Amino acid sequence: MNLSTPLTRPSLHEELVTRLRQAIVEGALEPDAKVPERELCENLGVSRTPLREALKVLANEGLVVLQSNRGARISKVTMEELEDAFPVIAVLEGLAGELACASATDKEISHIVARHHDMFRYYEAGDRSAYFQANRDIHAALMAAARNPVLAQHYAMLSSRVERARLLANVSDSRWAEAVEEHREIVKAVEARDGPRLSALLRAHLNNKLAALKKALT
Amino acid sequence: MNLSTPLTRPSLHEELVTRLRQAIVEGALEPDAKVPERELCENLGVSRTPLREALKVLANEGLVVLQSNRGARISKVTMEELEDAFPVIAVLEGLAGELACASATDKEISHIVARHHDMFRYYEAGDRSAYFQANRDIHAALMAAARNPVLAQHYAMLSSRVERARLLANVSDSRWAEAVEEHREIVKAVEARDGPRLSALLRAHLNNKLAALKKALT
DNA sequence: TCTTTTCATTTTGTATTCATAATTCAAGAT
């Protein structure tokens, strides 16, 4: 049992940030909807103070828009935002790939590889939701292996803003096949610990993802 | 005159975020110091509520650390943080360079070039503070020319975390000379609108800056 | 009928209050 870490109860506003962020990303709080302050307070059993603190934080992250004297709205997912965010995510993932090749443990590498094989099986089985889960795991594992908390923080922020687009547009089967092919190259680069190549592949992968989203959303 | 944007008085917490961030970056609020909540409230003439909202936002940005039931402290500038942040800033500036080459107006390009010439003059004159100001302007102008608000937002956040290091370590004259040389190459790439080259130069410039900081801080 | 105006209601931003946890400091124990 760990007796060295000073035990610290998370404050209400922190929990609220986490839960609201999740609700927004999952679409439980819909884009452009007004944030029902009173209702949330009642449901969550907290007063307005910590809830409003959480909203300020989420506004700073771009998930919520504050309108003076008119409360908060869930921010919309616009094409412009996606077009701005994806290139940034791309270079961050690219960097993560480089760093991961340099600092990942062998165990981490083999975990990423294993998750890839899972993912390929889900693709064969046509199980989209398991595929997406595996895909998220892979990107998260890569990010963790990069050993750079600052990078991870900004990546997480951007991901949360962009994740919601998945709810708006189902990618085509042909794009799915393409993405899988790209991942076959990616996993090869991971196994070879080829940082520059992995970086380039990830950047290209993200840019293709954006192009596919664009097509699906117009 | 702009008549489309609905005029909106900034809320107290927003103003506080701005002012506190500035105070932290400029060193008026020193790293590791406790945030004097009561004192700030009195000086700024606001109640605790908006101040605490601002602190939550700054904590989310990493400029402040919240300790449960023990208030807030200004976060320390650690070598680990700089080592994590600089590579991220480097890829963001690299991306900004690429994008700027593609989307900057001729006027923006010539402004960046002009500011470079100013900066070189300040270097000749040995005027460090004017040099730094011009340097900041150049990076800001480049970022603006990239036309990507998401990129700009994350760049600003990271810059604020890292700016403070400048107060801790004066770079050597030899590094200054080096940096100027690097900028001579950078401005050439800007004039030529050579995106890939500018991107590579900026990334290298940032990595060298980190190395210089490392040396100066040990 | 369709606007415009008025006024009650609700919502919002900020201030204030309150309960609890941390800190301080003096008194007693070692």
Place this chain on the structure above:
DNA sequence: ATCTTGAATTATGAATACAAAATGAAAAGA
């Protein structure tokens, strides 16, 4: 003397209160 102990004080987190602004609905005017 130094180290504990515990009550008094202060600071903090969260709830509540309050004033100002926005919203909505009914009444007055076109």
